[in-house]
Amino acid sequence: MADVIHTPEPPADADAGTVTPGLLRRIIAFPLTLMVIEFAAVVLLASLYSTAVFHAGMPKDGPLHLLGALVLAAAIVALWKAMQRWLERRRDGEFALSGAPSELAIGLGFGFALFSVMTGIVAALGGFEVLGLRGAGAIWPMLAMGVTTSVFEETLFRGILFRHLETMLGSWAALVATSGLFGLAHLSNPDSSAFAAFAIAMEAGILLGAAYMLTRRLWLAIGIHAAWNFTQGWVFSIPVSGGDAPLGLLITRRVGPEWLTGGDFGLEASVVAMIVATIAGVAMLVRAIGKGRLVGPMWVNSAAE
Numbered sequence: 308m309a310d311v312i313h314t315p316e317p318p319a320d321a322d323a324g325t326v327t328p329g330l331l332r333r334i335i336a337f338p339l340t341l342m343v344i345e346f347a348a349v350v351l352l353a354s355l356y357s358t359a360v361f362h363a364g365m366p367k368d369g370p371l372h373l374l375g376a377l378v379l380a381a382a383i384v385a386l387w388k389a390m391q392r393w394l395e396r397r398r399d400g401e402f403a404l405s406g407a408p409s410e411l412a413i414g415l416g417f418g419f420a421l422f423s424v425m426t427g428i429v430a431a432l433g434g435f436e437v438l439g440l441r442g443a444g445a446i447w448p449m450l451a452m453g454v455t456t457s458v459f460e461e462t463l464f465r466g467i468l469f470r471h472l473e474t475m476l477g478s479w480a481a482l483v484a485t486s487g488l489f490g491l492a493h494l495s496n497p498d499s500s501a502f503a504a505f506a507i508a509m510e511a512g513i514l515l516g517a518a519y520m521l522t523r524r525l526w527l528a529i530g531i532h533a534a535w536n537f538t539q540g541w542v543f544s545i546p547v548s549g550g551d552a553p554l555g556l557l558i559t560r561r562v563g564p565e566w567l568t569g570g571d572f573g574l575e576a577s578v579v580a581m582i583v584a585t586i587a588g589v590a591m592l593v594r595a596i597g598k599g600r601l602v603g604p605m606w607v608n609s610a611a612e
Contacts, residue, residue, distance in 0.1 A: 338605075341394065342467055342468065344394065346463060349383060349387075353383070356375075367448050368445065370447055373447050375451065376450070376454040376455045380459075383459060384402050384458070387462060387466065402525060406526055410527040411526045414527040414533075415534040416530075418531040421535070421583070422574075424583060425579055425583045428579050429579050433562070434561055434567040434579075435559065435562075436560050436561075437558070437559050439558040444541065444553070444556060445553045445554045450541075452537075453534070454533060456532065457530075457532035457536070462525065464485050464488065464515070465515060466525050468481075469481045472484055472485065475605050477602055478520060482516045485512060486508045486512025487508050489512040496550075497549040503576035505581075506578075506580065506581040510575065510588065512588075513585060514531065514584055515532060518531055520592070520595040521598065523600070539573065539574060539575070540553045542557065543557055543574075544556070544558065545569075546572065548575060550573075561574075
């Protein structure tokens with residue numbers, strides 16, 4: 308993980324040669340406090356953006372919608388870097404530009420391939436059919452959704468929640484907690500169910516958490532998340548997490564039992580999708596563990612120092 312940058316202060320005890328932060332600074336610097344402040348700041352920024360877009364009457368079916376999504380993504384990254392510099396007093400590692408091109412490209416390719424494989428298996432089992440080619444369809448809102456959901460949700464769930472929970476409780480607890488919370492966050496979506504939330508927790512929570520653990524940056528997870536949503540919605544015209552079925556590239560239909568097709572929630576609630584994506588997530592997690600990316604709870608780390 309990135310090194311911590313401490314702001315130099317005059318030593319309280321010249322003989323000791325060390326600086327003891329004040330009580331307020333220790334409270335602010337505690338992971339739980341940082342988690343609450345940063346989570347609230349990112350949510351507030353996204354809420355202000357949504358309100359501004361609504362009052363401006365920005366069209367949702369053209370390139371301006373994508374431009375607005377890119378502006379929001381850039382604002383979230385800028386806010387993140389500001390919080391690392393002035394709140395946490397550390398160098399930003401999660402949005403480090405050095406890893407952006409390759410990890411984002413790998414994530415986009417992996418997300419597209421993974422969802423295509425899942426859809427292909429469902430089609431082979433008789434649950435998905437391609438009826439024709441539509442064309443561009445709703446490409447602009449789908450691109451915008453891919454950008455906004457991936458950057459916003461990965462910043463919240465992996466950059467903030469996972470990272471600070473991991474500092475306090477260790478990697479395993481952080482992975483379990485954020486996967487569960489990610490599933491619960493989708494429980495209020497249209498046509499959701501307890502199984503849909505469980506499937507999201509397993510297939511996406513583990514995979515995206517492992518992607519962050521492997522790189523200690525958010526680019527790979529953002530790429531996977533964006534490509535997953537875009538491929539599902541635009542390429543295959545499948546509802547994304549309970550939304551309306553978009554007009555995508557292909558004219559398709561899903562037939563058969565909900566355990567196979569995911570029902571109105573979308574393919575994410577399919578047993579096939581859950582199994583395939585969870586296997587991919589576990590494989591990435593094993594790779595992260597093999598590279599020594601596991602972090603122990605803070606009381607174990609403190610005892611080892």
